[in-house]
Amino acid sequence: MATVAVIDYGMGNIRSVSKALEHVSGETKVIVTREAEAVLRADRVVLPGVGALQDCVSELKRLGLDDVIRETVRNKPFMGICLGMQALLDSSAENGGTEALGIIPGETRHFADQLKTIPGTKTLKVPHMGWNQVHQSTAHPMWQGIKQNSRFYFVHSYYVDFVDDSVVSATTPYGFDFTSVIAQENIFAVQFHPEKSQHAGLALLANFLSWDGSN
Amino acid sequence: MSLAKRIIPCLDVDDGRVVKGVQFVDILDAGDPVEVARRYDEQGADELVFLDITASSDNRETMVHVVEEVASQVFIPLTVGGGIRELSDIRRMLNAGADKVGINTTAVNNPEFVRQAAERFGSQCIVVAIDAKQVGENKWEIFTHGGRKPTGIDVVVWAKKMADFGAGEILLTSMDRDGTRDGYDLALTRAISEAVPVPVIASGGVGTLEHLSDGVIEGKADAVLAASIFHFGHHTVQEAKDAMSARGIEMRALDV
Numbered sequence: 001m002a003t004v005a006v007i008d009y010g011m012g013n014i015r016s017v018s019k020a021l022e023h024v025s026g027e028t029k030v031i032v033t034r035e036a037e038a039v040l041r042a043d044r045v046v047l048p049g050v051g052a053l054q055d056c057v058s059e060l061k062r063l064g065l066d067d068v069i070r071e072t073v074r075n076k077p078f079m080g081i082c083l084g085m086q087a088l089l090d091s092s093a094e095n096g097g098t099e100a101l102g103i104i105p106g107e108t109r110h111f112a113d114q115l116k117t118i119p120g121t122k123t124l125k126v127p128h129m130g131w132n133q134v135h136q137s138t139a140h141p142m143w144q145g146i147k148q149n150s151r152f153y154f155v156h157s158y159y160v161d162f163v164d165d166s167v168v169s170a171t172t173p174y175g176f177d178f179t180s181v182i183a184q185e186n187i188f189a190v191q192f193h194p195e196k197s198q199h200a201g202l203a204l205l206a207n208f209l210s211w212d213g214s215n
Numbered sequence: 216m217s218l219a220k221r222i223i224p225c226l227d228v229d230d231g232r233v234v235k236g237v238q239f240v241d242i243l244d245a246g247d248p249v250e251v252a253r254r255y256d257e258q259g260a261d262e263l264v265f266l267d268i269t270a271s272s273d274n275r276e277t278m279v280h281v282v283e284e285v286a287s288q289v290f291i292p293l294t295v296g297g298g299i300r301e302l303s304d305i306r307r308m309l310n311a312g313a314d315k316v317g318i319n320t321t322a323v324n325n326p327e328f329v330r331q332a333a334e335r336f337g338s339q340c341i342v343v344a345i346d347a348k349q350v351g352e353n354k355w356e357i358f359t360h361g362g363r364k365p366t367g368i369d370v371v372v373w374a375k376k377m378a379d380f381g382a383g384e385i386l387l388t389s390m391d392r393d394g395t396r397d398g399y400d401l402a403l404t405r406a407i408s409e410a411v412p413v414p415v416i417a418s419g420g421v422g423t424l425e426h427l428s429d430g431v432i433e434g435k436a437d438a439v440l441a442a443s444i445f446h447f448g449h450h451t452v453q454e455a456k457d458a459m460s461a462r463g464i465e466m467r468a469l470d471v
Contacts, residue, residue: 012337015312019287051337112412125414125437127339127383131219131261131467151219151467153292155314155339155383173217196292196314198256199469 002028004209005042007069009034009059011083012050013195020195021046024206036068044208045072048195049083053108053158054098056083066101073103073187077213080189082156085182088189094158104184106163114161114176121175127157134170134180134192140215142169142188142207150200152192154180160191186213219467220431221261221438222455223294223416224445226251230269231277235442249284255445256289258452259469263289264317264386264440267297275304279311286312296344296386305332309340317386319344320359323366326380333381342416343382345370347403348390355403362390370403371410378411385411386440389419396422396443404434416440424450424458431464 004021008014014032021030031038039045047069049056060066072078073088080088092098092108100108111128115121131151136143159178169188170181182189188208194201227235232246245251252263263285267278275298282295295308296317305316322329322343333341346362347355347370355370374385387407389400399417408415417436421427421444430439444450456466 012340013309013312013314015283015310016286016290016314019312020290022287023290050339052334123435126412127414128218129339129384129414130221130437132217154218155292157338157383193292193314196290198290202290 003031003042004028004044004046005039006030006032006046006048007034007039007065008032009049009056009063009065011056011059012048014048017046017048017081017195020202021205021209024202025209028209034063034065036064039065039068039072042076044077044079044211045069046079046081046208047084047087048081049087050155051083053083053086053092053094053100056087057098057100060087060101069101070103073185076186077208077211078187079208080187081195082191082193085189085191086158086160088182088187089160089163092158104163104167104182104187107161108158109161110158111174112157114159118175124175127155128159128174129155131197132172132174132192134172135177136170138169138183140169140183140188141211142183142204144207146200146203146207152190152194152197152200154192156191183215185215217465219261219465220436220459222259222427222452222459222466223262223264223438223440224255224260224452225264225266225418225440225442227266227268227442228278228281230274231281234268235446248281249288252285252289255452256291259456259467260291260452261467262292262294262438264294264296266317267295269298272298279307282308282311282313294342296342302332302335305336305340309336315340315342315384317342317344319346322377323357323359323368326376329377329382330380333383338381338383341382342384342386343377344386344388345374345377345407346388346390347400349400349403353402353406355406358390362393371406374407374411378413382413384414384416386416386418392420393418395420398422398426399430399434399436399439401429401434404430404436408435408437414438424455427455428459428462428464431459432462
C-alpha cells in the first residue's frame, strides 16, 4: 500500500493536514510521524507547519529531521505547507534573522517591510489572512483540475522572496505579487493551507497523492 | 482583484450541542455541531466560529471532541472561543483541529497571556475577542461577563494593545447591537479597523444581508460574523455572498 508521511514535529495543525489527506487518500495510507525511518520509508512526504520559523527549524534539527528532509526531496514527491515551505529556504528575516534548511535559495521577509515601500497599501492588514487568488504561472501536474486564479486560504505575516523565477509556480496579489507556490523537481511547496481551502485545497492534496514527482 | 472579504457563521455550543436554535428544516439534527458546520461549509462559509458556552469546566472536554469531529469533515478554518484560560487550553484546541482560538475575558484579566500565547503558537492563531459598549460619543468601553461588567478600558486603546501583544486578529462585538438585528455598530467597527494593523471581524446586530455589506464598506471590516440570519434559514451564506458581491465587495466563489 502506498504511504504518505506527514511530519509531526510539534508545530501546529498536523491533525488538520492528516485529516484532509485522509479525506482524499483512497488507497494511500496516511502516516503521522516524527521517526526518521518512517519518513524515509514513505512514498511521499508532507511537511506542514504554522507558527514561528525559528522554532520550526530548531525542532526539525533537534529531531534529526533536517537531513531526512534533504534526503527526501531528492528522491520522492515532497509537499511543504506554509512554514513547511518557508523552512526550505536559506533564511528568514524573522526574529532578526533565522537560518532555515537551505534547500532552495531564497529568504522570507515580513509583509510590512515590503508594503511600507509601496504607495497605497497602507490599509492592507498583516497577517495576510483569508481567501486569496493563486495565479498559476507555470503548468504543473499539481494544478490539474484546478482553475486559474482559484482562491486558497492564507494566514501568514512572512512571505517568500528572493527566489529564482524558474522555481515560482504561482503568485498571489497582496499589494504586490508575492510567490505563493514554489515547484522544483520533487518539491511542491505552498504558502497557503490546502487543508483549509475546501474544494480547491482537497483537489490539490489529491493531486499530490497521484503525482510522480515529475514536472 | 485580491484578498476576499470573509463571511463567518458563529455557533454557540453548550455541552456539545448547538444552542440558540439553529433551524434548518432539512437537517435531521440541528443540534449537532457537525451537521450544522457541514451545512454552512456547503453554503460557502469562509470560516466558522464555535463559541463554547458550557458553564461547567467538567464538560470542556466535550468541545474538544466537537472540534475533532468537525475538523475531520469540514475543510475550512475553525476558530474556537470560550473557556480559553491556559496555554494548555490552546494547545488542546489546536491539536483537535482548531486553527485559531478566541481569547476574551482571560485577556482582560491578564493581557500578558496574549503575548505568551502568540509567542508560543504564533499570532496567526490568536484571536482576541472584544465585547464593547458605547459610553459616549465615539467612545466605547470593554465589558466582560456578557456585557454586564464594565472594565474602564477604552476599546481603541485596548485593541491596539492586543495587536501589539501579538493578536493576529480582532473579533469585535458590539454589546449594544448584539441580538437587536439593527446592524453592526459601524462607527465602532470603523474606529477599530482603522486603528489596528491586523484584520477585524465585525460582530453583533446583523438583521439583514445589507448589514453585512455595511460592515465591510462603512465599517471597513475584513470579515463579517453573523449567527441568527443564517441559523433560522432566512438566508443562506451563498445569498449573503451574492448580496455583498452585488455591492462590489470581493467574495470567494464556491467552485474550484
